[in-house]
Amino acid sequence: MGGINLNESGLDFVRQVFVTFGGNTTVLTLFLLSVLYLALKGKKEERYVFVTTAVFLAFTVYNPFAVKYILGKLGMVNVYYRFFWILPMVLTIGYACTKVVGGQKKGWRRYLTAAVLAAVICFGGNSVLAGGLPKLPDNQYKMPDDLLAVCTVLHEEAGEGTVRVVFEPDFNLIVRQYDASFELVLDRDMVLTYQGSNTVSTDALTEQEIEDETKILQIITQMDLSLDQKEFYRSLREMNAEYIVLSSSSAAVSYVETAGCIPVREVEGHIIFRVEEK
Known part of the structure; x- marks a missing residue:
């Protein structure tokens, strides 16, 4: 899968797959920080929705030991990257950022916090134009x-x-x-x-x-x-x-x-x- 072999990568397989198919780890880092923030500052309902979900996924499908010794036996290695689709990163990051901004007093601090978080999100990921302008398909079927x-x-x-x-x-x-x-x-x-x-x-x-x-x-x-x-x-x-x-x-x-x-x-x-x- 994408040149990544479970037997060769071992316990580093999960990280390699995410970097290969996710571009970089900036978004993942923001997600983990958001989960930590909600775990410390969030209400009970917020912790239940965001933190519990993240912990459950961390101990199951994103657990390197589970991937190596269980998913490998189930023949799911070649499609493992699809498990990252169920990770609510965008929702969690967006919610946590909104909570951080809303927690600031009205005035310049709130605007500055929003600007800093927006800059981190915008410049921390991969630009959609990094590979040049998107090429229009030849036809409506998107086939040659x-x-x-x-x-x-x-x-x-x-x-x-x-x-x-x-x-x-x-x-x-x-x-x-x-x-x-x-x-x-x-x-x-x-x-x-x-x-x-x-x-x-x-x-x-x-x-x-x-x-x-x-x-x-x-x-x-x-x-x-x-x-x-x-x-x-x-x-x-x-x-x-x-x-x-x-x-x-x-x-x-x-x-x-x-x-x-x-x-x-x-x-x-x-x-x-x-x-x-x-």
């Missing part, structure tokens, strides 16, 4: 235009219903967000594993599926064209592939065509091949 064009042609060729397609990795990882009627010949976790990820597992696949998908990936991603073309085509048929989509510039184009796949259309820099039974 060439992917939409390829999907349209595939449905024109195959008709309605599900279609089993071999996509190159870039398309393979996002196409079903646009159109779930496409069945992926290459399993998502298999593609990530082949690319070197150590945060996913192929345990759900059979040995034969792993072997066949590896052969297909060898051709379309590694451009290792030493594999016998009959073996490649057999793997396509074993995986019930109906179409292959390759970039027009891919070195595998001529190999795939010679292996027996039939080019049917070229659209937006991609060639669509049909896989037929032999």
Whole structure:
């Protein structure tokens, strides 16, 4: 997950995940200070809502020992970052800051306190413009235009219903967000594993599926064209592939065509091949 491995990180895993997905620890520090302030200065109801919640979470999902020895066994490590979504940081910080400002006497002290807290919050986090201005999406689906064009042609060729397609990795990882009627010949976790990820597992696949998908990936991603073309085509048929989509510039184009796949259309820099039974 994000290059963070539980076995390698050990008890530091929780901190590393927060820094990686949260940007920095400024907000977390403000949250902890807010909890401490409410624990000391808050009313009984405030302590019950904010402090009790924070303590409970600290001893459960944010407890390094629990994460290492319990969540790891439950297979939840790869999605652990989602647990930070339930942490009421913004609500707690906002409430505590309001209470601090409201506790000051009316006049310059109240205004100064509000200004200082606002400055800490504004400048302590990451600017939304740090990575440059946001890029507007190509279309309303927030998908590459060439992917939409390829999907349209595939449905024109195959008709309605599900279609089993071999996509190159870039398309393979996002196409079903646009159109779930496409069945992926290459399993998502298999593609990530082949690319070197150590945060996913192929345990759900059979040995034969792993072997066949590896052969297909060898051709379309590694451009290792030493594999016998009959073996490649057999793997396509074993995986019930109906179409292959390759970039027009891919070195595998001529190999795939010679292996027996039939080019049917070229659209937006991609060639669509049909896989037929032999």
